[in-house]
């Protein structure tokens with residue numbers, strides 16, 4: 001009953017946010033908040049050095065015979081492309097055979113992805129790594145994978161706290177590996193706060209006037225980045241004014257289009273453009289340039305992910321900052337978790353890693369680490 005009530009409240013909050021645009025700290029996510037990071041057990045990507053555990057328990061040669069099924073929500077996503085490339089590379093490095101690793105494209109359609117999961121189950125894969133299309137499908141997916149006795153590692157789109165509680169209560173071989181998006185939002189806000197009101201408040205109304213370009217609400221990262229970027233500003237004592245809040249679905253072209261519209265509507269009043277990811281920040285940058293505005297001079301722009309192109313723009317000053325969404329730690333952590341299930345070492349149910357703030361001060365260092 002209580003849960004139903006919470007879902008209803010969240011659902012109406014979502015409608016209000018969508019209708020009202022700038023929803024303050026209300027999230028546009030339809031899923032309940034993910035588990036608190038404080039309740040998570042491990043600070044490092046994996047519970048233990050999986051490669052060593054694998055060598056002890058089964059020997060690397062055994063991994064070579066194991067079949068891994070990987071479901072990606074859609075291949076057409078800059079960040080998830082880097083993620084899946086690293087995942088495949090690392091799995092092979094750990095001893096899996098390339099031909100036993102199957103990575104499929106959910107094409108942003110849950111029905112397609114559910115069919116792919118059924119095929120992996122029928123194919124008797126030894127472990128599944130899943131980046132859900134709809135986080136709200138987690139319970140259904142978990143049930144069928146657990147019933148097939150296949151260990152499951154969720155990545156990138158964090159199932160809600162109730163779902164994670166079920167894994168713990170039933171002692172299932174199911175876990176989530178990811179970073180806490182609240183941290184990335186906070187870092188975005190801090191990048192702007194650190195500039196100081198004088199530098200940001202071009203129209204001298206005493207407030208930070210911003211627009212927010214959100215990712216797909218199916219990923220709780222979008223809601224958390226939206227909420228916590230603004231919270232970091234208000235926590236630092238700034239008054240904020242949300243001029244526009246739109247959903248760009250993590251997409252560069254869509255993000256660019258939304259920012260172009262906002263610039264037409266609100267013009268010079270826009271002082272900060274927050275984008276929930278770097279793909280949308282790249283689109284935003286193009287629109288900012290087209291509107292004759294200059295980042296660092298009469299507007300600020302921040303993203304999340306630290307795509308190499310964006311880090312290059314942070315170095316040149318064309319993008320104010322970004323936040324490194326560590327796809328190496330997440331992909332390697334997910335693979336290590338899969339190995340831990342295969343070797344019987346097991347995992348905690350929620351494995352977290354850290355984001356890193358990227359400004360001109362450390363951008364070159366971050367770029368070097370990405371190459």
Ligand code: BGC
Pocket residue numbers: 073077078079080156157215219221250276277278279304305325
């Ligand atoms: C990334 C986005 C990506 C999304 C996919 C987020 O964590 O920051 O770039 O599009 O995950 O779900």
